[in-house]
Amino acid sequence: MFNVERVAPAPASLNRNQYNTQDVIDILEPMFHGKCYLCEQDELTDPEIEHFDPHMGDVTKKYDWGNLYYSCGRCNSIKGTRHTNLLDCCDINIDVLRGVKCLLPSCPDSDIEVTTQLNTAQANNTVELLNRCYNEKNTPLRGVTRVVLMDKLFELHVEFQQYRLILKKKRHTPDEKALAKARLTEMVGAHYPFSVFWRWHVLSDTFLSQQLDDVIDF
Numbered sequence: 001m002f003n004v005e006r007v008a009p010a011p012a013s014l015n016r017n018q019y020n021t022q023d024v025i026d027i028l029e030p031m032f033h034g035k036c037y038l039c040e041q042d043e044l045t046d047p048e049i050e051h052f053d054p055h056m057g058d059v060t061k062k063y064d065w066g067n068l069y070y071s072c073g074r075c076n077s078i079k080g081t082r083h084t085n086l087l088d089c090c091d092i093n094i095d096v097l098r099g100v101k102c103l104l105p106s107c108p109d110s111d112i113e114v115t116t117q118l119n120t121a122q123a124n125n126t127v128e129l130l131n132r133c134y135n136e137k138n139t140p141l142r143g144v145t146r147v148v149l150m151d152k153l154f155e156l157h158v159e160f161q162q163y164r165l166i167l168k169k170k171r172h173t174p175d176e177k178a179l180a181k182a183r184l185t186e187m188v189g190a191h192y193p194f195s196v197f198w199r200w201h202v203l204s205d206t207f208l209s210q211q212l213d214d215v216i217d218f
């Protein structure tokens with residue numbers, strides 16, 4: 001999960017009790033960097049407008065600009081109306097990247113590890129939901145979307161490891177090392193797909209933590 005700054009004012013359609021409209025998408029999609037706010041996939045083929053607090057027919061919640069989030073179809077269907085009282089990525093007072101730790105397994109069929117050190121109901125509820133978003137394959141279609149998700153993650157993890165190797169090995173030139181560090185700096189940014197993983201993979205690695213200590217601020 002990554003922090004989102006909701007700077008834009010509410011799109012006009014919401015005043016007409018419409019939210020699935022062009023003006024909403026035009027603001028929401030770039031504001032979330034084109035990423036699902038839960039799993040952090042980008043280039044979504046099944047984007048949906050998600051109600052952070054389920055509206056359950058409540059018109060105020062349904063057309064409340066502050067309650068509209070950008071998500072993939074998989075995460076939206078898993079969240080449903082059951083998962084509430086979560087860490088809010090749009091709350092500038094909450095560092096959601098620090099709040100929930102995500103680490104990749106060594107094999108794609110194994111579970112992603114989702115944990116928190118915060119002892120709050122919101123953090124625990126978020127861990128429970130993200131654990132399902134990243135790992136659930138309880139129906140045939142969720143099995144398919146989970147494979148797609150893991151393939152995207154593992155592809156970027158290969159790049160991450162290649163940049164790490166360039167920083168580690170003496171045979172690479174200073175220019176190559178500078179470029180590798182710049183690439184890793186991009187990967188830990190909130191705009192990058194699956195940024196929570198790359199940030200925690202740096203923090204869980206003494207060598208990379210030292211290499212990027214001016215980039216990672218905690």
Ligand SMILES: [Zn+2]
Pocket residue numbers: 036037038039040041071072073074075076133
């Ligand atoms: Zn998602």
